[in-house]
Amino acid sequence: MTDLGDFGDFDADADADAGDADTDGNGSGTGNAADATSPSEPSGTNPANTSPSTHSSSTGSGSNSDADPPSDADTDTFETTAVEPSGDDVGIGALxxxxxxxxxxDSDDTELRAYVTRGNRSSVRIGSYLLAPYPGGAGETLFCRITGLEYAQQYHADDATEIHARRAMRSDGIEEADYKxxxxLEPVAILYDDDGELKRRMTDRVPKPQTVIREADDTEAIKTGLKMPDDGVFLGHLSVGGEKVRTAASPPTIDYxxxxxxxxxxxxxxxxxxxxxxxxxGKTHGAKNVLRQYLAEERRYPMEDGREVGPAVVQFDPQDEYAQMHDDNPDMDDEFARRLEREGVAYGGVDDTTAFVPKIGSSSYAAGHHRAEQVEFTIPFSMVHENPWLVASSGLNDNQYGALVSVLLPRFREQYGNDATYDEFTRFLDDPAxxxxxxESGRVHEATFDAVRRRVLGFGHVFDQDxxxxxxxxxxFVRPGGLTVVPTxxxxxxxxxxxxxxxxSSLLIDQKLSNDPTxxxxxxxxxxxxxxEAHNFLTDADSVQAGKVITKFTEAAKxxxxxxxGLFLITQDPQDIHDAVFKQINTTIVLNLGDEDAIKSVNIPSNLESKVPYMEKGQMVVYSPDNSEPVELIGLSTCLTRHGRD
Structure with a gap:
């Protein structure tokens, strides 16, 4: 005997032997009884022709005749009838x-749950969008999102047992009918018809019990429910859990x-x-694709004088990757290009791309990975008069910065003129008199003077180069519809x-904000x-220079x-960007981030925040309150311009 009888091995021979032993012990008169003839039988009856039932009933002198098995004619049976459900199942379940x-x-007090039928259970995902119609002729529908999925017991049973576990180990699966x-569900909005136009409003009605729910598979319903615009700058395709949302339309994907x-x-x-x-x-890949949309030929913005002008894009490029946007992507095939055209996505190299290469000492720039035009330039020291912190480095305190701005630079400009060079400034500071x-006049203490002089030295290879x-x-440098890349x-x-x-940056911002621009x-x-790498320039540092930079960019953002x-900031360390600048950001695009502090700093909803460390290349979360509900997207797998080096 085993611990569990239902798992014991069955031995047919052993059971047969046991049956024979029982017969030998209890049926000693069987053979004689078999030869006896019932008194009611005719004398000529041959025992060999005795029916099995007669033979069985006469076996054993102590046997009970009531134990005879009933004949088929005496057995009551139910007639089986084929039953098919009427109609067809619609949707995936019911509330x-x-x-x-x-x-x-209060969302914490909302209770919205739906039973999902057996045939639909494997297809539903957390984050999927569903529709639940309200009864009546108003045509209102609840648009909601799945936030949790669970199995529950259909019948009360304790399945945390050895027998249940071992049965599961020997079976191919479960019987779905045994479980709920x-x-x-999280209600997102109510969709309603307004003179033929689908609109949304906040959820203010409770749906009826047993309302049939179905997956949202209509592009208009999904876009309206998520407050997504139909037109604009393409970012990617709507997704749930890393899979694109599919609809019955053509194309089946939903553009964001x-x-x-x-x-x-x-x-x-x-x-x-x-x-x-x-x-x-996929950060740079995705950034290139977005910038390519801003450089589309049809992209125009109205100005105050009535003109419509294409935007100029100036991109600072520490890894020397964006000048490749001049070239077409050789890996893009014709089928992918046709798909982009159908969806209205701009692609291909931007002919009006120029790399403005800063001349720094003896450094040389190699550009074998792109075919964009190159223009060398230098920073004239005259720009320091408008932005003194450019030459202040990051070590000046308030007193030292005040001496530079209020005394030394004005005195230098008065003596040498507005177009004086950096070399002339260093000679000016070298004057012991x-x-x-x-x-002696008390305007600048000698220790302060020496500190300023030390900080401003070492820029000879930056200003006024050849x-x-x-x-x-x-x-x-600034060309409507053109891309300027500054590689560093x-x-x-x-x-x-x-x-x-x-x-x-200061040159561009100052001129943009000025009422009397040069x-x-x-x-x-x-x-x-x-x-x-915006975190390197807009960091929360405790210095005069950092404070001036942050103030300037914050004002520009406002x-x-x-x-x-428009500021288009790209970073792998968002937690290092100053809060004053961060607060002005309206659209946040978050790809995979592994650092917990970085994830917390981007301020996306918690349900999407938890997905960020697990996202694959090209997957992203977009949080843009003035554009849509927070969503998951999948970017294009192929870059719209050249990307990567051979």
Whole structure:
């Protein structure tokens, strides 16, 4: 005997032997009885012709005749009837009230659950979108999202036992009918018809019990439910759990776009964008695809003078990757290109792409990986008069910065003029008579003077190099519909890189925000200012220079909507970007991030936050409150321009 009788091995021979032994012990008169003839039988009856029932009934003198098995004619049977359900199943299940059915202002008090039928259980996913119609002729439908899935017992039983576990180990699967499959739902909006136009409103009605739910497979219903615009800048395709949402339309995918029309509100490009993702997440690939949409030929923005002008894109490029946007992607096939055309996605190289290469000392720039035009430039020291912190490095305190701005630079400009060079400034500071005079007058203490002098030295390879100054190239630097890339990969000096990026950014921002600009070209052109590795320049550092930079960019972000200036920040360390700048970001695109602090800093809903560390390359979360509900997307697998090096 085993522990569990139902798992014991069956031995047919052993059971047969046991039966024979019982017969020998209890039926000693069987043979004689078999030969006896019933008195009621005719004398001529042959015992060999005795029926099996007669033979059985006469066996054993102590046997009970009532034990005879009934004949087939005496057995009551039920006639089987084939029963088929009427109609066809519609949807995937129905709303249930066993644990409550409640819609409340507080989402924690909302109870919305649905029973999912057996045939649909394997297809539902957390995050999937469902529709539950309200009864009546109003045509209202509840648009909701699955937030949880669970199996529950159909019949009370304790399955945490050895016998249940071992039965499961020997079976091919479960009987779905033995279990309930319940989905927790989050109401998103109510969809309703308004003179033939589908609209949405907040959820203010509770649906009826047993309302049939079905998967949302209509593009218009899904876009309306998620508040997604039909037109705008393409980012990717709507997805759930890493799989694209499919509909019955053609194409079956649902495109996600950012508002880009003043008729639908302010274009979100001028409300600023952050792209955050770790190494290998597809961050640069995705950023190129977005920037390519801003450079589409049909992209135009109205200006105050009535003109419609294409945006100029200026992209700071620390890894020297964005100049490749000049070239077509050789890996793009014709079928993929036709699909892009059907969906209205701009693709292909941007002919008007120029790499503006900063001349820094003896550093040389190699450009074998792209065919974009190259223009060398330098930063003139005259720009320091408007932005003194460019030459202040990051070590000046308030007293030292005040001495530089209020005393030394004005005195230098008075003596040497506005176009004086950096070399002349260093000679100016080397004058011991100046140091003594300022100290004796009490204007600048000698220790302060020495500290300023130490900080401003070491920029000889940055300012006034053997190239045209950027102030003479503004018309070429900012081009409507054109892409300007500023590579800094060839610069080995971090301080020089920061100076270049901040000098150019300040030039663009100052002219954009000025009421009396020196360069009308900047003021009168819509501008997208892209900055890769933005955390290196917009960090929360405790220095005068950092404070000035943050103040300038924060003001630019606040005025961007009015001045047609959009920041496009790209980073793998979003937690290092200053909060004052971060608060001005309207659209956050988050790809895979492994750092917990980085994930927390991007301020996306918790249900999407938990997915970020597990997203594959190209998967992203988009949080843009003025554009749509928070959503998951899958970007294009093929870059729209050249990407990567051979």
């Amino acid at each position: 249930c009230v066993s644990q409550g059915l409640r819609i409340a202002e 499959f319940v989905a927790n 776009r950012l508002k880009d029309d003043y008729d639908a509100g302010d274009p979100l490009v001028f409300r600023h964008t952050l792209v955050a993702g770790g190494t290998g997440s 100046l140091r003594e005079e300022l100290d 190239a045209r100054p950027i102030t003479d190239l503004v018309h070429e 990969y060839h610069i080995n000096d971090t301080r020089a890189t920061e100076t270049i990026v901040l000098a150019l 360069y009308d070209r900047i003021k009168e052109t819509p501008l997208v200012l892209g900055m890769d 005025q961007g909507r009015k001045e047609r200036l």
